[in-house]
Amino acid sequence: MSVETVTRVEIMRSGLIVRWAAIMGAVLLTGACTQATGLAGVGAQPPATTPAAGTQAGTGTQAGTQAGTQAGTQAGTALDPSPVPTPEHQAAELPPRGDDPIVVPPPKLSKYAYTFPVKGCETTYQRKLLVLPKTTIWAGQGCAFVAPIGGVVDEVNVQNRWRPSTDAGADREGRFVTIVGDDGVRYLGGHLDSIADGVKPGVRVKAGQVLGRVGRTGNARDTGPNLYFAISWKTGPAYWWVRRGMVEPWDYLDAWQTGNRTLSPRDETLALRGKLGETPRCTVLCASKQAPQPSKTPKPRKTDEVITLNPTIAPLGPP
Known part of the structure; x- marks a missing residue:
């Protein structure tokens, strides 16, 4: 290898070392501004409590900070034992109000209209x-x-x-x-x-x-x-x-x-008239009381609908 070639290699190595030094300096400078959170936003000491989700996203960039804040808010809400319901949530929990009942008229059973007497x-x-x-x-x-x-x-x-x-x-x-x-x-x-x-x-x-x-x-x-x-x-x-x-x-x-x-x-009445006839005989509470009429002449008496006569005028005579 020639001297010129060796010189070029050394120069390239020197450039790489300088670049790495610059990168590490930027990283150390960024870590110093984050309250000892370590590299890439990782804390140097173990956290006493579960870290908020927002810190996991890091603070190196504005997008990471916003994402971490949003995730941390959501996590905190989930851990809240008594969240305050929103009006929309309350409305979703209430049963819907039913409509007023629909009045349905009774079916028409005949062409006639009646009223209570x-x-x-x-x-x-x-x-x-x-x-x-x-x-x-x-x-x-x-x-x-x-x-x-x-x-x-x-x-x-x-x-x-x-x-x-x-x-x-x-x-x-x-x-x-x-x-x-x-x-x-x-x-x-x-x-x-x-x-x-x-x-x-x-x-x-x-x-x-x-x-x-x-x-x-x-x-x-x-x-x-x-x-x-x-x-x-x-x-x-x-x-x-x-x-x-x-x-x-x-x-x-x-x-x-x-x-x-x-x-x-109508139908029941006509059916019963067809069965019994227009002028059926009386069967219940038919007889009237007979008003007493004084008389000297013996008259036949009704006893349980059977007529009894004086034996002296019995038509068939003695047995």
């Missing part, structure tokens, strides 16, 4: 079969009996003919009004105290129109005021036992009062 008063009524398929609607004296449906007045009894001595079946409802509704069904309101003006056979009435006032006529004279309410089909006056009730009415009253005002007794 007592208007403007508190009422109670029987919901089971006691003796006859009718119901007693208890209401205050003078409460309005109204037409449960539009129709035509059929019968009106303005006189209270009932007498306890005879207890005639045709008179037990006292003052009463019947109408034949537009649905073809007959409705009876009995035990009335009075009949409304202008209500007479053949007059057309509207649903809810006042037909009379609740009272205690007929065999209700010893009870509280009430309305005798019955559902049947049209017959002549002689078949009073049909008028007093053939179809149980309480399910329809329940619907008209609190449920579906289009629930109609």
